Amino acid sequence: MPAFAADEIESKIGEQMGTSDWIHVTQDKINTFAECTGDHQFIHVNPDMAKMTPFGTTIAHGFLTLSLIPEMSYGDAAASIKGARMGLNYGLNKLRFLAPVKNGKKVRGHFKLTGYDEKAPGQHLLTQEVTVEIEGEDKPALVAETLTMLFT
Numbered sequence: 001m002p003a004f005a006a007d008e009i010e011s012k013i014g015e016q017m018g019t020s021d022w023i024h025v026t027q028d029k030i031n032t033f034a035e036c037t038g039d040h041q042f043i044h045v046n047p048d049m050a051k052m053t054p055f056g057t058t059i060a061h062g063f064l065t066l067s068l069i070p071e072m073s074y075g076d077a078a079a080s081i082k083g084a085r086m087g088l089n090y091g092l093n094k095l096r097f098l099a100p101v102k103n104g105k106k107v108r109g110h111f112k113l114t115g116y117d118e119k120a121p122g123q124h125l126l127t128q129e130v131t132v133e134i135e136g137e138d139k140p141a142l143v144a145e146t147l148t149m150l151f152t
Helices: 025-038 062-067 069-071
Strands: 014-017 086-097 106-120 123-132 141-151
Touching: 014 025, 025 062, 062 069, 062 086, 062 141, 069 123, 069 141
Parallel strands: none
Antiparallel strands: 014 106, 086 141, 106 123, 123 141
16 A cells, blocks of 8 residues: 555545556356355356346446455555554445446456545544456446545
8 A cells, every 4th residue: 555644645635546456256256245145146146147138147246346445455556544553444435336347357446545534643534536447348347435444
């Protein structure tokens, strides 16, 4: 993560922070997510029936794609505060699913810092816009405004 001192991070609002590595969305990953959530809709887990849909194959659950954002945020993709001891998912302000992720595709996240608020001494709330790109597709899978509380 690009880490900034608390007194300099406000000057980074509006800037792109980074791009994650690609994550391969396999049928095994989709099936495991279906087991965890109980969402066994055929479009996700039945390749034969999914062939008859406009997608021609199974697609990842939208919430599966969303759940990959924490993995995407590791490394140098998302903003952080220097000296942060830990971070917590604080929620979302906005979320839009724009295109399905087909089985076998790769996705990656593009992070843009859109807000910062020191909630209390040592508690820093970062707001970031995350656009999840689908390899080889024009439209992103989703755009989300994420909230992360960092503790220093």
